[in-house]
Amino acid sequence: MAVSGRKAPQKFASSMSRGSGEDFEIFCQPCDRDDIRLPAFGFCVDCEEHLCESCFNHHKRAKPLRHHTLLDKHNMPQSLQVSSQPDPHALPGDLTKPCSTHKKEMIKFYCHSHNALLCSVCVTLKHQSTACHVDYIPDISGNIVNSKEYRKIIKEIDDMIGIFQDTAGDLKKMTEKSNASLTKVLAEIKKFRKEINQRLDAMENEVENAASSLKKGNDQRLKTAQATCEDVIKDLQESSDSIKQLNTSNKEDTLFMELKTAEQLIKENENKISQLTTHQDVKEYHFQPNLDISTLLENEKSLGTLTTKPLKPPVNVSVKIKSKQFSHQGEFTVRTSQDEEECWITGMILLTSDILIAADYANKSIKMININSCSIIDQLKLDTSPWDVTTVSNDKLAVTQPYQNEIQFVSLTSNRLKRKNTIKVEGKCYGIYCYKGQLIVVFNAPAKLQIIDLKGKVLKSVTKNTNREDIFSDPEYVTASSSSIYVSDSGKHAVIQLNWQGEVTGTYSVLGDAAGLAMLADGSFFLSNYVDGICNIQNISSDCTRGEVVLKDLKKPFAICWCETNKTLYISSITLDASVDNFVQVYKLS
Structure with missing residues (x-):
């Protein structure tokens, strides 16, 4: 010491x-x-x-x-x-x-x-x-009183206060807008319900009118039948009375004629009885509910669905990115005598402000590097190539091994790296980031994001958006804040922003392949972006609406690592040129 x-x-x-x-x-x-x-x-x-x-x-x-x-x-x-x-x-x-x-x-x-x-x-x-x-x-x-450090910290505090004041104002405006949209939603629900009621009332009136028409027809037929029966009964009763009287008075000739007339009357009315008793227009009615409506009411649990879209804060507030100026501070080697191949540093993380951990994909190893002395303290050989690395605690790392579908935990004791336990995962795992004891991991076979606890239990798996479309194509790296998760996707040439429920809340598109990510204290993040003719580092706002190129004309930047304490950015490259790939470049924020 x-x-x-x-x-x-x-x-x-x-x-x-x-x-x-x-x-x-x-x-x-x-x-x-x-x-x-x-x-x-x-x-x-x-x-x-x-x-x-x-x-x-x-x-x-x-x-x-x-x-x-x-x-x-x-x-x-x-x-x-x-x-x-x-x-x-x-x-x-x-x-x-x-x-x-x-x-x-x-x-x-x-x-x-x-x-x-x-x-x-x-x-x-x-x-x-x-x-x-x-x-x-x-x-x-x-000499700390009124020193340059004092003035710098006071300015940063004032700037941060301004950012949070703007953020609080933005949140208030967005909340008011959100609440107004909910009031509108309730009005739309009532209007929709009223339209449903009106349509149901109309359908009910149609059935009632049909039933009334049928009832009216029934009553009319009954009235006609009753009148017919009364007339027939009257005629038959008069004929019967006359026959009985003629029979009593022994008027044989008249009785004979009356009987023959009665026979004819009976025959005529037999046909009327047949018509009255076999009439098919008199029916019993039953109600059969509309099966489509019955099924709809049985299966549907709500009148509709509340859909969401993120509210964007005003352009002139905290989402603005301050222009950042970097100066090149040199480089340090990451190659050791144990290495059989030229280095491919695909993942980096800072253990302290002067100790960097690097994942060397080509040499299947994890390296501990003292930045101040530019020396490699320790190197841990793995069975297969690692891709990315994150700190789980002060003395524990997590490393993705895509070709074994597993995450390797590594302990740090007395500046020595040692393999610990592993957890199996569901696919080829690439980018990894630990946030508050949870591992956020991205996969490209199949393309997805998962949130996993330290024992390997999958807490959330994200593959598709609300339209059932694939969110990811070829995700490589991931980082996170308290409100958002950011995934660089080289297949979609974009950074995809999600909330912790797995919903897409923003997208920032780039011309080249989106690779390494590094989060800043102000909520923005750095992205390494490379394609023929375009190799740069961009600083992107926390809502993915704005970006600024802060370093350009680099040699295919890949993994990046940011030191908030020293305001220093570390960048690895993969160019197949040993004079480039075996070194990490150092840039300091002015």
Whole structure:
């Protein structure tokens, strides 16, 4: 662990020169109180004092001091700490912010390598590696007031406040528009229901009118039949009465004629009875519901479907991308003596601001690279070619292996890569990104996106849009934010934006093949884009409505990686030219 420091302030010169003849810039403070001047051998973080070798060893043995945190002379602060006479410019008394991990400890150190504020316990447990550059905060905080860093951070905060204010305004406007559309939907539903009611009423009236007409016909026929029967009954009754009277009075000639007339009357009315009793127009009616309507009501669960389309925020707000200017900072090699082929770096991810993990497709390996020293720390050979890599935690990676249909987990311990467990997946997996403990993976055989937990359970699978059309053609890489998932698809020459429900919410088309993706803190993202005559890096807005070329005339850029801390972009290439493919290019945002 490298520790830088500064000279002791002049105000302590008199106290440092007393005691023995030899004058040490950093000396043992407990011995100095007894007028003994001995060189500092280490530092006690808890006592906040530099110690000579004897006092340092005593700290290790004495029971009350056994749990104090000690730093040796290589790691101790390089300026004298005198608690009784604080330096008003250093102000160690300001170090009163508790550590988020160790609640009883105060933050006193800063690790440049991990961009982390640390307490003494953090330093002891996790940041004593030679790869860590740790400083005592009072040693490096001088001249921070009104500094360039101060002005830069304040400007970035103001810019971010403006973005969020604009975003809040946009969301309010879009929500109001959404609510207005829902009010319109409710009115349309009522109108649709009214139209249905009117049509059903008309159909009911048709049936009622038909039934009334039939009933009227029945009543008319009945009235006619009843009149006929009454007339026949009257005629027959009169004939019967007459015959009976003639029979009583013994009028034989008249009775004979009346009987013959009655015979004729009976024959005539027999035909009338036959006509009345065999009439086919009198029927019993039953209702048979319309089967189409019955089936419709039985099967359909709603009057209709609510369809959606994304609302685009106004063009003049936070979706605007600030123009970005990059300068080339050089390159570093990714080739090792173990490599049998020229490198094809198809995936990159930053473990810390100075440690990069690269997936070398051609050499079937994962490489750990120290960016500061431009050295390859470790290389892990795999059974088949990896494509992409993502961090699952501080000490765990996930690597896609398309030709084995699996995801390989890799652990990181003491700057060493080690294979762990694997999970099988449903197809050839390529791009991968871990977001809040979930793996987002894209496949090209078949073309799809899946969200998978760390045990391999598929939480969501996305292949088609609401029109049952294929969303993807040849997806390669994926990244995500809290609201959206972005997939680069070289087959469709586009970046496809989806929400976490798997619905397409935006598309950004490019002329070439869409490849590597890298998310920025402002919600926009970088895309590497290549085709004959067009090889560039674009910065695309979070809603996929706008893009800007920030680097052009590159040599077929492929995988990309962005360091938010150092504002640095790392780019690999696949050109079949060893002088290009064996290196990663470094560009810094001005």
